[in-house]
Structure formats: C-alpha cells, structure tokens
Amino acid sequence: MTNGDMRNGPCGVCGADEVYQGEFTGQVGLRPVGVTLGKRPVFDVYLCGACGHAQWHLKLTPGLRSYIERRLDRRPPR
Ligand SMILES: [Zn+2]
Secondary structure, eight states: OOTTOTTSSSOTTTOOSOEEEEEEOSSOOBOOTTOSOOBOOOEEEEEETTTOOEEEEEOOOHHHHHHHHHHSOOOOOO
C-alpha cells in the first residue's frame, strides 16, 4: 500500500502501474501567498502514463526547509 505516494507505487488516482519520473525546472517560484519574492526550487515529478495524474515532490535542502518554515503558512491536518 502506498497511500497515493507515487514515488514508491502505482498511480494514486487510477492505480495504473505506469509511473514515470522526471524533474520540473523553469521559472517558477515558491512564495507565501500574496508576496512577490520567493525561492526557485526543483521538484521531482511523478507522472501516470495511463491517466496523466502528476505528483510533485520538492527537493528539500536545509536552507529551503528553513525558508518554508519561516515564510509559508502551515496548514493543519483536517
Ligand atoms: Zn493514473
């Protein structure tokens, strides 16, 4: 059981065992809502070849983790 985590299992939406890995790069940033400055992180992306579902995972460095903890709003579990 993967709980929908496509890094180690099938697609979290359709269940297909056709998951591909890539990296997302480009001119995107990660910032608090409504703020104009931010970091430019790199994401690992897992794509389902059957339904197109994509799952992104941020490559956390200590500096980026600190930035997230200091600058972004934490959402409590629901
Ligand atoms: Zn799928």
